[in-house]
Amino acid sequence: MTSVTFKTNNALGDCPGIMHGDPEKSKMGLVVVQEWWGMNEQIIARGNELAKMGNFVTMVPDLYRGKVATDHEEAGHLMGGLDWAGAVEDIRGAALFLMGKGCRKVGVTGYCMGGALSIAAAALVGELSAAAPFYGTPKAELCDVKTINIPLQAHFGELDNIAGFSAPEDARAFEAAMAGKNNFEFFMYPTGHGFTNPNNKENYNKECADLALSRTVDFMKKHLGSARL
Structure with missing residues (x-):
């Protein structure tokens, strides 16, 4: 685990983050985006878990x-005050940082708020090669999901009750918007919102x-795999 700071076009300035993995042993980068809680121990651990599972170099931007x-x-207050377009720029900055460390391709995954931001980044950040958002969709004013042209794998819960964000009707609307796109995968699970977070009792x-x-x-690994050493 390495604490870093990277450049970003966010008006807040440089963004801190946590990097896992060894750029000397992998050229596959993965940005892992937080839930509405912030960069807590759980999302840092998820970055480490994914790095080990896939031999990725991961970055969790704060x-x-x-x-x-x-x-x-408090989480609602923090998310409500977030500059979402600025956060997308933080994701771009994280991807560029990983590329600067030698990663040849970079993907993004995220959860809840981070899932919505992952979709937005897939539409807006040209440096990304793949996205895997979890239970979250961005507002139309942030991005047009129909412009997404990179491989994307979406994960939602059939029992999710966050209407207007990640409920089944929101998930299906996103699926419909992505219809006909190459390398699009969509999965629904028989569970509720936040189902991958062990802290969500x-x-x-x-x-x-x-x-x-x-x-x-x-x-x-499939879509970043050509970036292996």
């Missing part, structure tokens, strides 16, 4: 610049989480 929520009210589903993460790793 979109809140050091702020971490511990309850829903209500909805964590280990079986679904393990399946979704293994699919993510296989998908990224």
Whole structure:
């Protein structure tokens, strides 16, 4: 685990982050985007887990610049104050940082808020080669998902009740918008919102989480794999 700071076009300036993996042993980069909680121990651990599972060099950008929520009210306040377009630029900056370390291709994955940002980044960040968003969709004013041209694998929960963001009707609307695109994969799981987060005591589903993460790793290795040493 390495603490880094990288350049970004976000008006907030340079973005801190945590990098896992060894650029000397892999040329596949993966940006791992936080939930609304911030860059907490769980998302840092997920970055490490994915790095080990797929032999990726991962980067977890700290979109809140050091702020971490511990309850829903605080998390909602932090997410509500986020400059989403600026956060997309942070993802671009993270991808460029990984490329600067020698990664030849970079993907993005993210959860909840990070899932929505991953979709937006897939549409707006030309440096990315693949995306795997989880249970989140961006607002239309942030991006037009129909412009996405990179491989994308989406993961949603059939019992997700976050209407207007990640509920089944939102997931299906995203699926419909992506219809006909090459290398688009869409998965629904029999569980609720946040099902890959072990800290989510209500909805964590280990079986679904393990399946979704293994699919993510296989998908990224397939589309970033030509970047191996």
